Amino acid sequence: MTILILIPAAISVLALLSAYSFNRSVVRKAQGTDRMKELQGYIRSGAFTFMIAEARVMGITMLIIGAILWILFYWEIAVAFWVGSILSMAAGFIGMNAATHANARTTHAAGKSFKDALNVAFSGGSVMGLSVAGLALIGLVIVMLIFRKWFSPATLHIETRYLFGVQSLGVNFIRGALIVSAYSMGASLVALFDRVGGGIYTKAADMAADMVGKVEMHIPEDDPRNPATIADNVGDNVGDVGGLGADLLESFVGAIISVIVMVLYVYVGRGNALLEPLLRKLAPLGLEGHYTWFLAAPLVIVAGGIFSSLLAILYIRFSRRQEGMQAVLMNGTRLAALLTAGTTFVFCWFTPIGMNVFYSVVLGLAAGIAIGFFSEYYTSSNYKPTRELAKMNQSGPAVGVTEGMALGMLSTFLPVLTIAAATIGAYQLGNLPGVAFAAMGMLSFVAMTVAVDTYGPIADNAGGIATMSELPPEVRERTDKLDSIGNTTAAIGKGFAIGSAAFASLGLIAAFMWSAIGSADKVLPPQLPIVGQISAEFSPSGSPIMMGAFVIAGLMLGAMVPYVFSALLIRGVSRTADVLVQEIRRQFKENPKIMTGEEMADYKKCITITAHGGLNKMFLPALITVITPIVFGLIFGRYALGGFLIGALLSAIQLAIYCANAGGAMDNAKKYIEEGHYGGKDSEAHVAAVTGDTVGDPLKDTVGPSLDILIKLMSVIALVFASLFPLYPVFL
């Protein structure tokens, strides 16, 4: 293993060095006029102020949770948790730093040519993509090397720890599995805070700026007279850049560690009465005989993905084409996927890993690309659904909103079908580990996805700076073209994030179920029902697990959590926006010189209000995510908790796709009308579409992405705390 692990270690260092060099290449570009420097300064300082305040809240939370893990388990678990959370925070900061460097520089480059602007924006995105993947992998490699003792066959067994020295509070677990799970949990928790806090920030600023600026004062988007315009641009960075980076980092980590946990349990399972029959099913994978190979496999395969992404990024960066850049970006993504398949093939073919793993990985890759395409189909105005939605807006805002909702609901069909089919395929290839490998495959070229995705908000910001600095219109036209390419790639990225979240969660839930069963084999605390009873409960002669009342109750309650979570997020946005609206109105009223352009609006006040809203409203949803699986598990036990997680997953997938596509389509329907269809700007259809877009904003940029993290975080928390839960409800 020690030799094999050199590959991921070397490649993650390479990715980080490339990120550093891309960052330098961005910083060396010219920043443009003083006005542009000033605006960039505002955005940077606003974004950093928020991220630092957020980091402070997270820091305290992480310290406390880490301490609890230390007390409950061992110090290694706490350290792994801290490493995961620090790296996740770092990814957000590095990406946001690059993005806020790149925005004004992209505007300046757009003064020269479109290709120059694209190069700067894409380099900024690449910093983020490579950092996310590099940090996630190097962190995992370091944690596994430091604590290599707990992954070595010699010490690998199910151990029992007596909590607070009380024998009846003994819990069973594999220490290595707990270490990687805690690492993943740290990354996920930070991602949730980033996504929820950033999501509320960005959409509250966006909604309020539009509601007062566009609707009441009739000034265009990004007009410097609007007091919330800087807050809106800050939001793009903390939400769409910082949030996205942390989000995909934790998906990536989750997918990798679910494979590792299963490999550990398979190894320990030899001779384990409960796991042995499962192992027999894994014969096609050939997993049992090659522990070390399989332990290193996920790390090596994703290292291949990172390397492939790096090559694809270089292909895009140094492409000489001046036109058709959308095609170049799409080709780059396809190239990354293809090269990843290639490196995986080589690894699987020449090692004992075997082809079933390769097929699983390819299945994941293909499913991810398909889901990405469906998102584009439903939300891009190049296709029928969004055009029809634009047309229906002629009948007023109520019809526009209902039709948008219907479109979102309908758009669950193809992605869910794809996820279900890929799940079945991967399961046939290698049981539950097959599903985990597929999830990992889907995420393996995450560096490329993030790079392409982050470039969108940079272009968006560049356009804002162009308008605010009153540059010639052709600059704004070029950044708008950049932004529109970014929108398509962002839609694909969003579909990808949802698909991978579903898969990664399935992998994590599967790992949870295995560890829940596997660790039950040892001595159990006396108050728990004996293992022998499981058979009676599970066999078809007893009630199959699905129909047991506790599992049913778990499914129902789990399915309810995403709804409550989403409701809190939407309220967080609309109520923060409400406060901000009052403030913008106040500024316009008390200082008429703002509208004439004689005096500057008070941007800082708006930034403070939005940041305050984001920080305050992110806590309750985060708490619900962390607390509910633990409380439910403690009361109802491991099997019912499996139901709870599955219920949450089901509900969250549908809601996330619905929210992302309804919001995306409403946004693009508005843009399509603005292009001159159905009456164009300021027509009745446009007024209706603006309302629709505002309704869709929190759905697509706050709720949808946060749901992706919700399900993974709940699953990984269950995985970490599994051993503390009884098998059956405590009151039985």
Add this chain to the structure above:
Amino acid sequence: MTILILIPAAISVLALLSAYSFNRSVVRKAQGTDRMKELQGYIRSGAFTFMIAEARVMGITMLIIGAILWILFYWEIAVAFWVGSILSMAAGFIGMNAATHANARTTHAAGKSFKDALNVAFSGGSVMGLSVAGLALIGLVIVMLIFRKWFSPATLHIETRYLFGVQSLGVNFIRGALIVSAYSMGASLVALFDRVGGGIYTKAADMAADMVGKVEMHIPEDDPRNPATIADNVGDNVGDVGGLGADLLESFVGAIISVIVMVLYVYVGRGNALLEPLLRKLAPLGLEGHYTWFLAAPLVIVAGGIFSSLLAILYIRFSRRQEGMQAVLMNGTRLAALLTAGTTFVFCWFTPIGMNVFYSVVLGLAAGIAIGFFSEYYTSSNYKPTRELAKMNQSGPAVGVTEGMALGMLSTFLPVLTIAAATIGAYQLGNLPGVAFAAMGMLSFVAMTVAVDTYGPIADNAGGIATMSELPPEVRERTDKLDSIGNTTAAIGKGFAIGSAAFASLGLIAAFMWSAIGSADKVLPPQLPIVGQISAEFSPSGSPIMMGAFVIAGLMLGAMVPYVFSALLIRGVSRTADVLVQEIRRQFKENPKIMTGEEMADYKKCITITAHGGLNKMFLPALITVITPIVFGLIFGRYALGGFLIGALLSAIQLAIYCANAGGAMDNAKKYIEEGHYGGKDSEAHVAAVTGDTVGDPLKDTVGPSLDILIKLMSVIALVFASLFPLYPVFL
């Protein structure tokens, strides 16, 4: 059994006779002015035209499906199916007949006093309530008596039928279970058509009338100049009366037959290797030894519920109080629940049924009342949530709609918690049959619920007729008061419908799982895996069923169906409304004399357009509901189908509660603003709230109620066709 069955037979006849006498008492009332007679005539003929056209579509569908059942199984199955569907249609017609008799007469009575008006409206509602319960029960009793051979212990066994004489296509089932399931399926299918067709009709007319009348022409609701006003009033009858009646009839039937099917399988299960262990778990119920008692129990218990409802209806009808009628209605509902508990207690105490069944029934009753209360809390402007929503409308339509959505999502919390808790409680009392008994308990006093629920649309119509006939304002004030009481009771009724749907579906799914397992015990067609393999698949040592890929895929695909179904319904409404809007605009434009009141609008044209929309757009959603479980079952087998049904149930419960409460709260927030809060009528908040109300309309009156039926229909279809499906996916 023959003696015991006299009780339900006698009580259902009593209910039908009472319904007849209530109907006569309504018809004998005076109809009012010629204008009122004319309007009533329009509404009646519009409603009947639609219902008859709908019945024609349903008739053909039922004939075809019945023929398929005949070919696949036996003629008895087809007959039971037809009886169920005819009675369900009859319930819709009888109720609508009474309602369209009662509307103008309520208006006329309101000219005298409030109490008189309430008496007429409530009598009209009682006709519907008693007919629904009476028809459902008498039909079931008749079917069970005609085919009593297949319920007698002597012939009760799992039989095998070779489809088309081909041995490898042999299917196993209990004929009695299939007969009652087919009866229930007939009732459910009609209910789905009624709910979907009526729901699209009523909301398309409502939306279009509001969008042109209120928003564009600034004429009030129910203004006779509006060409769509009659269509709107027709919609109240076909959607809220006809649809509701058929809906609760099928819930009622579903809950009863799920108990019956389980009793049959328990009896047959003696000596059955697969069911035997389950039977042991039922020891607390004492079910095994008392087959006949338990077979009759559901019929006798619901007969007690009908009798109790009749007494409560008489209490309300002959209450001498002039004021505080809301309290009288609420007391009546409570009285019905209490008396039902009483009759159930007597039956359980003095027979071998035992107290666990009583406790289950009471648990169901209590849960139903609690869920009803939660609906009221979230949607009534007497409480904080709706008042806050009204306040948020001040920030414009986008915030109003998003806040309404958030409220709906948040409102899933308490009802789902209640359903989960009641499921656990009932399961502890008597395993899965306990859950089925609880569902039945919740629905046992359905006659009362329907009576109270139907009275709302009658009062609504009466108000419309008052305005259209230009009666003195105090008449409209009285009918408005009547309507406002009706709104509260309707909110409770809607919560009740959702709660009971969830429970009835659980009962049906449980019955499906039992029959899927129970009938697998006999000789299986050779192409199917042998039963012995189930153990390996289900035991915790193999992957527990929940984690099997096919069950997971089933859960995911099942959870997706309600979204696609809802999307089609919303589109059906908005697109029909769109066509109608064009027509109303055309009439106003081409004939200016309509606005001056010199000429009548062309009501018929609007009615035809709406009916056309309702009929055309109901087919695809209905098809999806019928086809998907069959196709899924045929491909993926019984176990995965269990996952599919559970997935659909989970998704549908959350969506239905969300839609019903979001729509209800948006409606009442608008009314609250109209009462003079936050600027009152025509303020900015009001304009925003009108948009919110229009968005909420299809959610609360089309999607929510139809989802209730979707899950029950899919479950009962699975139950009927279970024996045709393989155990495992066909391609394994």
